Amino acid sequence: MSRKPEDDLPFVISFYESILRRDPQYDSVIEILGSLYTKTGRIADGLKMDRKLVRIRPDDSTARYNLACSLALSHKFEDALQTLSEAISLGYSDADWMAKDDDLKCFNNHAAFKELIELARKNQQRNT
Template identity: 55%
Template sequence: MAKARTHDPDFEIRFFESVLRREPAYAAVVELLGGLYTRQGRIADGLKMDRKLVRLQPDNATARYNLACSLALSKRKSDALRELRAAVKLGYTDFDWMQQDPDLDALKRHPEFQALLQTLKPQS
């Protein structure tokens, strides 16, 4: 019988950090680390990775969205809204996720966030 694997985010972080030291522009690893850091509560480190990914891929709508989430978690509402606008302009369209994403809770009552959501709302 195969041994069950346990999830060790600290191991994953150390592994991907070592990959990034060897290959600093490896965008997929930058993105993975950003998510891992954020899930581990390392918001500042996640923000750093999200900023780096946007520098590497400035036209990536998902990277902009993730940066907006990190900025919102860092209580930087106006910066988060700016990045959300950029994400939508670049093609981000996931209305349902944006509406429920807990990373954006700090923005959800903001009129500009609500207006941006309306631009994505599916027409019925």
């Protein structure tokens, strides 16, 4: 009988939580836990980790992008769009991913979201 990777997620989460208890500022672990919590449906816990990561890495556009995704999943839509705008201002540039990210699908028909995608495309063009 073979195990699927998702069968081990509770163990993996527990492992990273034990590391975080020893070092609450371990930013890489905070980032991983945020993703794992969200993946397993623990949206509020993922949001908490994403907020913590942004406090530790205030100029990290990807951390800010992930926070925007958690805010969107938490139905904090205005905060999500504002945070997404901040991520782009910090240089976030993966417009293609942003346009298809399931975490942000609630904004697919939103004019402000389409404008943010275009701003991310401009960042992308500047980076190439």
